Amino acid sequence: MTLRRLLVLALLAWPVTTLAAPLPAQVIIAYHDSWSEPPATNPAQTSIAQLPRYVDVLMLAFARPDLVYANDLDLTQTGLEYRHMTGALLRASIAALRQRHPDVKVLLSVGGATYRGWRRLNLDGIVSLVRDLGLDGIDWDYEPNHPDCHTQADGLIACVTDRSWEALVTRGRAALPRPFLITVSAWSVGAYGQGTFAHARPRSPYTGSMLGLLRSPHAKDIDLVSINAYDAGPTFNPLEAFQAYRAVWPGRLALGVEVRYAGGTGPFPSLTQAEALARTVARDPMGGMMLYAWLMKPPRDAGYSPDGTGLAGALCRGMARTGCDGAIP
Numbered sequence: 001m002t003l004r005r006l007l008v009l010a011l012l013a014w015p016v017t018t019l020a021a022p023l024p025a026q027v028i029i030a031y032h033d034s035w036s037e038p039p040a041t042n043p044a045q046t047s048i049a050q051l052p053r054y055v056d057v058l059m060l061a062f063a064r065p066d067l068v069y070a071n072d073l074d075l076t077q078t079g080l081e082y083r084h085m086t087g088a089l090l091r092a093s094i095a096a097l098r099q100r101h102p103d104v105k106v107l108l109s110v111g112g113a114t115y116r117g118w119r120r121l122n123l124d125g126i127v128s129l130v131r132d133l134g135l136d137g138i139d140w141d142y143e144p145n146h147p148d149c150h151t152q153a154d155g156l157i158a159c160v161t162d163r164s165w166e167a168l169v170t171r172g173r174a175a176l177p178r179p180f181l182i183t184v185s186a187w188s189v190g191a192y193g194q195g196t197f198a199h200a201r202p203r204s205p206y207t208g209s210m211l212g213l214l215r216s217p218h219a220k221d222i223d224l225v226s227i228n229a230y231d232a233g234p235t236f237n238p239l240e241a242f243q244a245y246r247a248v249w250p251g252r253l254a255l256g257v258e259v260r261y262a263g264g265t266g267p268f269p270s271l272t273q274a275e276a277l278a279r280t281v282a283r284d285p286m287g288g289m290m291l292y293a294w295l296m297k298p299p300r301d302a303g304y305s306p307d308g309t310g311l312a313g314a315l316c317r318g319m320a321r322t323g324c325d326g327a328i329p
Contacts, residue, residue, distance in 0.1 A: 023223060028288060030293075032060050032295070034062075048093040058294075060109060067129070069125040069129050074087055078129060107137050109185070110126060116145070137180040138176065142161075161209065166216055169182060186228065187209050188206070189203075190210030192208060193208030195247065201235045229241050230256060242255045255288075255289055257289065261299065271306050274318065282318060296308050
């Protein structure tokens with residue numbers, strides 16, 4: 001047996017404390033952009049291990065739905081882009097984080113805007129990676145090219161992708177029973193198109209694309225919905241989107257903000273705007289905030305725009321947390 005294999009087996013036998021405490025009603029979420037993680041030689045040097053305590057949920061972004069994983073901590077074909085971090089170091093950094101932040105939840109976010117291999121979903125491989133890294137569950141970030149939504153005779157929106165969403169949630173829950181977490185990353189306008197929000201703007205092919213899942217019996221298996229409240233253009237109102245989702249989803253609901261990036265359509269909030277959004281959302285007893293993405297920095301030619309460090313602190317202040325001025329490594 002090779003030295004590398006022995007090391008992997010030893011790490012997998014190393015207990016990782018997880019699922020120690022329930023998810024709070026109001027959460028702050030940060031997506032960890034794996035491609036931005038700087039080099040580190042030991043777990044304590046990683047940005048993961050130094051995550052501020054005001055962040056409740058860290059999403060590792062992104063794994064491929066059709067990943068290839070052989071239970072050996074080899075991340076090469078998983079979709080995660082930790083170019084300077086092995087699977088062994090990633091696992092150790094998560095364990096180091098839990099030592100100083102025992103209540104944190106770390107999830108594997110599957111999908112995103114780039115990975116499209118949903119028809120070849122490898123749920124067994126995804127679950128194995130979750131367990132081997134010592135994670136708390138799965139975040140489904142399913143972004144189909146064509147949700148094919150239409151309004152039915154009863155006025156409700158139905159989409160071809162409703163069944164796909166339901167299958168992801170129910171199969172994920174069956175594979176990872178509670179207290180593991182199953183969370184859903186939801187499209188900006190996914191709760192528009194019916195009722196009070198029938199004419200909410202902007203209209204898009206994704207209008208109403210989350211309504212089928214959230215009004216179905218399968219919604220009981222979801223622990224958290226986070227709204228990708230960006231990349232929707234200048235007429236989009238994030239707080240209106242939050243209200244639309246709240247009208248159909250009574251559970252934990254997080255409103256997302258995004259670091260400016262080249263070619264993006266926004267909205268990209270200032271620090272003042274982000275803090276104000278968080279303060280408003282915090283009035284909801286199950287309301288929270290989400291940041292995409294933790295280590296991102298805006299383009300240099302974009303003028304002043306806050307990076308992940310600034311936005312994270314603004315969300316912290318708006319949610320009336322403590323320790324909001326800690327810098328992201």
